[in-house]
Amino acid sequence: MFYPEPIERLIDNLTRLPGIGRKTATRLAFFLLSAREGYITDLSHSLIDIKEKIRLCSVCFNITDIDPCAICRDERRDKASICVVEESSHMMVIESSNPGQFRYHILHGIINPLEGIGPDDIRINELRERILSEGITEVIVATNPNIEGNTTAHYIAEILKPYDVRITRIASGIPVGGDIVYIDPLTIKSSLENRKKL
Amino acid sequence: MSLRKDEAIVLSKRAYGESDRIIHLFTLNAGKVSAIAKGAGKSQKRFMNTLEPFNHVKVEYFEKQGRGMVRIENADLVSGNSGIETSMKRMCSASFFTEFVDRMTREREPYNGLFLALKEFISFARSKDPAYADILHYELMMLDILGYHPNFDTCVFCGTVINDEEKIYFSRERGGVLCTVCSRSLPHRRWSPGLMQGFLAVKKFETGFETRSLEREAQELMEGFITYHVDLDFKSYKLLKTMVF
Ligand SMILES: [Zn+2]
Ligand SMILES: [Zn+2]
Numbered sequence: 001m002f003y004p005e006p007i008e009r010l011i012d013n014l015t016r017l018p019g020i021g022r023k024t025a026t027r028l029a030f031f032l033l034s035a036r037e038g039y040i041t042d043l044s045h046s047l048i049d050i051k052e053k054i055r056l057c058s059v060c061f062n063i064t065d066i067d068p069c070a071i072c073r074d075e076r077r078d079k080a081s082i083c084v085v086e087e088s089s090h091m092m093v094i095e096s097s098n099p100g101q102f103r104y105h106i107l108h109g110i111i112n113p114l115e116g117i118g119p120d121d122i123r124i125n126e127l128r129e130r131i132l133s134e135g136i137t138e139v140i141v142a143t144n145p146n147i148e149g150n151t152t153a154h155y156i157a158e159i160l161k162p163y164d165v166r167i168t169r170i171a172s173g174i175p176v177g178g179d180i181v182y183i184d185p186l187t188i189k190s191s192l193e194n195r196k197k198l
Numbered sequence: 199m200s201l202r203k204d205e206a207i208v209l210s211k212r213a214y215g216e217s218d219r220i221i222h223l224f225t226l227n228a229g230k231v232s233a234i235a236k237g238a239g240k241s242q243k244r245f246m247n248t249l250e251p252f253n254h255v256k257v258e259y260f261e262k263q264g265r266g267m268v269r270i271e272n273a274d275l276v277s278g279n280s281g282i283e284t285s286m287k288r289m290c291s292a293s294f295f296t297e298f299v300d301r302m303t304r305e306r307e308p309y310n311g312l313f314l315a316l317k318e319f320i321s322f323a324r325s326k327d328p329a330y331a332d333i334l335h336y337e338l339m340m341l342d343i344l345g346y347h348p349n350f351d352t353c354v355f356c357g358t359v360i361n362d363e364e365k366i367y368f369s370r371e372r373g374g375v376l377c378t379v380c381s382r383s384l385p386h387r388r389w390s391p392g393l394m395q396g397f398l399a400v401k402k403f404e405t406g407f408e409t410r411s412l413e414r415e416a417q418e419l420m421e422g423f424i425t426y427h428v429d430l431d432f433k434s435y436k437l438l439k440t441m442v443f
Contacts, residue, residue, distance in 0.1 A: 019215075111286075113293035114210055114251065116433035118440070119286075147250055150283035158285075184247040185275055 007033070059130070061106040061123050063088050071095070077103050081138035084127065084156065086110050086149065094142060102140070105130065110143060111152045119155055127156065131163050138166045145172035145190070199260050201271065204228060207316055208253045209300045221249050221270070223257065224299050224316065229308040233259060233268045245273040252279035252292050252320050265306070281324030286441040288323040291333050293434040295319050295340070301430050302344055311343040330413055330443055331406030334420065338401050348423055349374030350394045350401075356380055365394035370422050387422075389415055417443055 002008060007029055014025035032040065056062070057069035060082075064070070071077070083102040085091045091104045109122035119125075130136060141156055143149035157167045173191025174183055183191075206223040209230070214220045219235040235249060248255055254276040259268040282288045299316050303309060319336045322328060341347050352359050354374030366388055367381035368374070375394055376386050393415050396407040400416075407413040417439075424430075 111289070113290045113434040113437045114297055116437060118437040147252065147279055147283055147289075151286070151289045154284050155286060184245065186247055186278060 003029075056106075056108075060104050061108060061126065062091060062104060071103060074100065076100060079103070079134075080136060081140060082130070082136055083140040083142050085142050086144065086152075090142065107143075107152070110148045111155060112148045119159075122152075124152075124156065124159065128159060128163075131160060131165055136165060138168060140168050140170065142170045145170075199262060201258060201260055202228070202268075203256070203258050205276065205313075206231075206255055206257050207296070207299075207313065207320065208249055208251050208255065209296045211249060211251055219249070220267075222300055223255075224296075224303070224313060225257070225308075226310060226313045227308055229306050230300065230303050231259070231261075231268050231305060233270045235270050245270070248273045248275045248278075250279060251296060252282055253277070254317055254320070277321065279320070279324065282320070285327050287327040290434060290438040290441045291328045292320055292323045294333070294432060294438045295336060297432050297434045298337075298340060301432065302340075302428070309343055312340060315339050315343065328442070329406065330417070331400050333438075333442065334397075334400050334416065335403050337420070338397070346373070346427055348397075350397045351375075353377035353380055355384060362395050363391065366391055368394075368419060370419075370426050373423065373427060387419075389419065393419070413443075 003011070010029045010032070011022065011025045014020055014028050015022055017025075020028070032043075053065045054063055055065075055067060057064045057067055057072055059068045059072040062069045062071060066073075077100060081102065082105050083091075083094060084105045084107060085094065086107055086109065088106055091106055094102065094104075105123070105127050107122045107124065107127075109117055111117060111119060111122070127139075131139070139156065139160060141153040143152050153169050160167055171194040173187060173194050174180065180188070204225040204227050206225040209222040209224050211222075212220045214234070217236075221233045221235055223231050223233055225231055235246060249270070256274045256276055257270060258272040259270050261268040279292075282292050295316055299312060303312070315336060319328075322332065322336075338347065348368075350365070352374075353376050354369060354372040355376060356379070358377045358379075360375055360377050364378055365375050367376040367378070367386040368389055369376050369384055369386045371385065376384055390412060392408060393412055396412050396416060399405045400407070407416055
């Protein structure tokens with residue numbers, strides 16, 4: 001059975017959203033069909049706005065509506081160090097645990113040769129340019145501690161070698177509140193390598 | 199459902215939905231299998247972190263009648279991938295060979311030799327930056343196991359043994375060198391003297407090519423050969439080329 005064309009089109013478009021099948025899309029379409037006029041106008045405007053108003057910060061490549069972004073405009077943050085992350089969502093996690101502390105650089109990806117993604121496909125060259133122009137003295141590499149994240153961290157360290165900059169890597173080990181019994185051998189090994197003096 | 203125990207090398211790991219992972223394993227006894235790791239994204243199961251690309255693991259998995267996707271029950275690390283992350287040469291070449299094995303084999307087609315070759319290359323790349331000759335050595339070895347090895351010894355058409363000095367004609371279509379006589383009637387390309395001996399030396403792991411230009415020719419010959427006979431576009435190859443060759 002087919003619904004009138006505008007409804008079919010809406011269902012089709014909704015189906016393209018992650019996790020939405022045709023059944024859910026149909027339910028959403030009928031919800032929207034009976035929704036208040038004001039809500040529909042608001043929803044359509046906010047959809048258009050994310051494409052028209054959201055862009056990447058020209059300094060750190062964070063998603064923002066004003067360029068430079070609020071974080072880059074924040075004068076109270078440490079000017080000397082930047083924290084390098086894979087995605088904006090990773091930045092948000094670090095920011096929520098250390099509000100107002102760091103400035104960031106968002107790579108928008110990670111080196112992954114199996115997917116054909118190399119250094120030139122992510123914002124690594126832009127990072128090098130920032131080191132030169134902003135007087136940064138410490139780069140904290142906060143990519144995930146897996147093979148792709150570690151490779152990206154080593155690559156960053158490699159290309160920043162010629163510059164007078166300290167490069168640090170976030171530690172990996174036993175999570176806070178964790179239990180050694182349930183930790184995999186690689187994490188245990190890493191936690192011993194990253195041990196601290198008491 | 200039966201529980202199987204095997205050794206495996208992790209070829210790739212992909213997110214599947216919110217929290218599941220699909221892992222390609224190259225097992226010693228059953229060849230390539232696709233495995234689903236349910237809830238791997240947030241699981242507390244201690245083996246999940248051992249299912250990272252290039253890791254050599256002992257696995258236990260459940261399968262239905264020897265087909266379809268398997269479910270990993272447990273995985274213990276035999277040797278990890280640490281060392282590979284330290285350079286792009288290592289990372290790109292290890293990625294190339296895992297992709298190569300992944301795409302050149304079908305599910306549940308066991309190849310003991312290929313398993314050992316891949317394991318050996320990964321352990322090489324964990325400790326040393328591979329040069330072109332090292333990569334070519336393993337590439338030729340793997341092609342040989344898969345039944346695609348180019349013939350650098352005898353004329354691929356008439357079978358005549360060719361003197362080293364006369365080994366300059368290579369037929370991409372027939373996958374090997376041609377003698378002078380056969381080269382007159384069969385399509386081929388003429389290569390620099392010394393190239394075929396270079397291949398033979400690399401195959402035996404004796405030395406690399408004598409000059410950089412011979413190495414370039416070797417790359418070109420191999421690319422043509424692979425494109426013609428295998429016709430696969432390896433995602434990691436372009437990067438390997440810019441980073442290593
Ligand atoms: Zn910014
Ligand atoms: Zn012949």
